[in-house]
Amino acid sequence: MISARGLRKSFGDFEAVKGIDVEVRRGEAFGFLGPNGAGKSSTMRMIAAVSPVSGGELRIFGMDPAVDGPAIRGRLGVCPQEDTLDTELNVRDNLYIYGRYFGLPKTVVSERADELMEFVQLTEKAKSKVDDLSGGMKRRLTIARSLINRPELLLLDEPTTGLDPQARHVLWDRLFRLKQQGVTLVITTHYMDEAEQLCDRLVVMDKGVIVAEGSPLDLIRQHSTREVAELRFGVAEEGASHEALAEKVADLGRVEALPDRLLVYSDDGDAVIAAVHERGLRPVATLVRRSTLEDVFLRLTGRTLID
């Protein structure tokens, strides 16, 4: 569906995407993960055949976006990061008018608008103005709108950012159903649970390049351990700083010292806790958990805040 070789995007002197290779197959759910400014959205805009490629090669449905932009966009659905709904129109008109841009006949768009309102549970709001909808409803309407042309490939740029947990789960459910229907999904997100829930395969981007690639499970295997032991110490534990404590347990696994706790990455978390106690250290709280994609993400892209 998507094939990128050495894909680049620059804005003046700034290089947002620095030569990435991506292959997305039909029917899979593919994720782009990365901190802000990693180049995810620039990549998405190139795949959406909106932003011209600065270098490298990009093929979508086997076509070149520079030549067949309109034909590619006709088969794509795009759910942008910020809702671009027409706030002056009601829910149904937003779907109807948008469908007309694809050159669909009026009767077809009408039918699909009704179907899609049903699909995203907005039928009762058909005549409501967009301004009167909640954030979750607007997001669902944007997704419904992106489906009006029955796309083979749906691009979702941070689909659930800013939504409450209920709304996120409703959206995930809808996206999962679409995937079952054979729609290829490409998702950018910085919610790791979302990526684990939805993506068959994903890449982690950082500063314009791909730093890791694989299924969520593969990535955890490759870049983290099976379990993580979290150790919390009291403020004045033996008068030692976290760094000093970290040195004492350094041989038990990879150790990360955070302001409030130590993380020890190991395949056996309980053994780590036992060893810590044997050494006479007395953490006030301990926790053993499975490694998550978030551990992988933070390891690969660092903990420093990126604005």
Add this chain to the structure above:
Amino acid sequence: MAATKISTTTGPARRLSLSDGVRRQADYWRVVYQRTWRASVVSSFVAPLLYVLAMGVLLGGFIEGDPKVLEGATSYFDFVVPGLIAAHAMQTAVGETTYPVMGMIKWQRIYDSMLATPLECRDLVAAHLSFVLFRLATTCGVYTLVLAPFGVYGSWWGPFAAFASQLLVGMAFAVWVYGFSTRLRSEEGYGVLFRLGVFPLFLFSGAFFPVSNLGDVGAAIARCTPLWQGVNLSRMFALDHVIWWQAGVNVAVLVVLTVVGWFWAVSGLEKRLVS
């Protein structure tokens, strides 16, 4: 990493025909008009007729209608009406290509959503300008219909030719102001456009008085403005007092402005939204 090469196109870009692109947006603009026509009634129909009443009838009552001075008009009313309609066409065109364009680019971001579909920038510009043309046709058309019974027009074909020149001058402004809007980051720039562009043109391009009153230099400058070309055409056709070489120059200037402005408008939108 493999050597980077610029993606080579295998042929000319395959795109929608312009008419298909515009047709696909017709429903959108229909809805826009259904939503806004009530508000536009005052600015489009009531305000201009108040101008006609104040300038043409009440002020005109004090002005001697000498055809030699008034470019062939036998009354100030006959003189001012065709000029006013042309000036009004400019104002309508400017009104439809300032805040509405900025809104679609920046505030509601409707254009962004349209560009995610098979539509391209030129389709968006063409549809928006088609709507401007529709607005010009309805406002100038109603104006003409209302004033025709008052004996402004000197021939049966005069109103049609004057109407066409009003549409032309309106479109010449629409394309350039559209292009300006695509390049404007903040709406504050419109203050400059209105104060230093639209308002002086409205007053000094011969709509209210013969430009010869401005002196040789002033008149020469006024005759270089796009609005004067439209005012002059509209008046010559309305009064059936046509100087054909002048009409030819006026039409040529406005057509060239419109064509060049079209490309400027499309390139402006492309630079702004396709990056």
